[in-house]
Amino acid sequence: MTLRLTDDEQAALRARAALEGITMQEAARRAVREFVARGAHRDRVADAATRVQDRHADVLRRLGE
Numbered sequence: 001m002t003l004r005l006t007d008d009e010q011a012a013l014r015a016r017a018a019l020e021g022i023t024m025q026e027a028a029r030r031a032v033r034e035f036v037a038r039g040a041h042r043d044r045v046a047d048a049a050t051r052v053q054d055r056h057a058d059v060l061r062r063l064g065e
Contacts, residue, residue: 003028 005013010024017027053060 013024013027017024020027022030
């Protein structure tokens with residue numbers, strides 16, 4: 001895989017990686033892992049909210065009256 005960054009993005013990545021004491025590649029890999037983890041968490045929360053809404057629909061409807 002080739003990651004193409006703008007000059008500004010590359011400079012920011014280089015600077016951040018240097019501050020963290022890691023390579024640019026490791027910084028990018030961490031960013032990808034965090035992105036995937038946030039998406040998975042968002043999916044789990046949405047699924048849980050749907051289950052709660054389905055299970056307690058009657059109560060929620062009555063509370064809204």
